[in-house]
Amino acid sequence: MKRSVYLLSTVFFLTLGLSKVWALPNCVGSWSVETWTNCYGTHVFGSDSEWAGDKYVGEWTDGKQNGHGTYVHSDGDKYVGESKNNKRSGHGNYTYSNGDKYVGEWKDGKKHGHGSFTFSDGTKYVGEWENDNLTGY
Numbered sequence: 001m002k003r004s005v006y007l008l009s010t011v012f013f014l015t016l017g018l019s020k021v022w023a024l025p026n027c028v029g030s031w032s033v034e035t036w037t038n039c040y041g042t043h044v045f046g047s048d049s050e051w052a053g054d055k056y057v058g059e060w061t062d063g064k065q066n067g068h069g070t071y072v073h074s075d076g077d078k079y080v081g082e083s084k085n086n087k088r089s090g091h092g093n094y095t096y097s098n099g100d101k102y103v104g105e106w107k108d109g110k111k112h113g114h115g116s117f118t119f120s121d122g123t124k125y126v127g128e129w130e131n132d133n134l135t136g137y
Contacts, residue, residue, distance in 0.1 A: 024059055024067075033063030058083070081106070104129065 027041025036043075039060055045051040051074075058069015065071070065083040072078050081092020087109035088094070094102045104115015111117075111129040118124045128135045 027060055031063065036060040036063050 024038060024040040027036045027039035029035060031041070031043045037060065040058065041060055042055065042057045044055045045053065047053075053074030054072065056065055056069055056071045058065060058071075059067025061067070064086045066085065068082055070078065070080045071083075076097030078095045079088055079092055081088065081094075082090025083092075084090070088106040089108065090106060091104070092106050099120030100118065102111060102115055102117045104111065105113025107113065110132040111134075112131060113129060114127070115129050116124060116126040117134070125134055
């Protein structure tokens with residue numbers, strides 16, 4: 001029993017310690033391609049941007065959204081997941097302001113791969129997607 005407790009405690013503290021090593025530092029100052037690299041930060045797009053009012057909180061590389069983060073659109077849509085070069089890529093959840101929700105794979109900003117789309121009325125599609133279009137529906 002003592003050995004199990006010791007082993008579990010060791011694994012817990014090693015995991016906790018390693019997660020601190022892997023954590024990205026906070027981005028410093030205002031958003032910048034030069035300084036916001038390999039860091040974690042929050043950026044709200046200004047009124048002079050085509051994404052005015054949108055907000056991204058997450059990982060940045062070379063001033064681009066790369067890694068895990070949360071993107072909230074000014075219209076209320078929300079994406080939580082992986083991004084690459086400012087585009088949804090990898091696994092992520094997209095919740096639309098009307099209550100629809102997509103959970104699945106993304107590629108180049110489009111639904112691509114396996115995923116499920118649940119409409120606000122409860123109707124659900126689970127299957128494959130290609131370039132934002134469901135296949136086999």
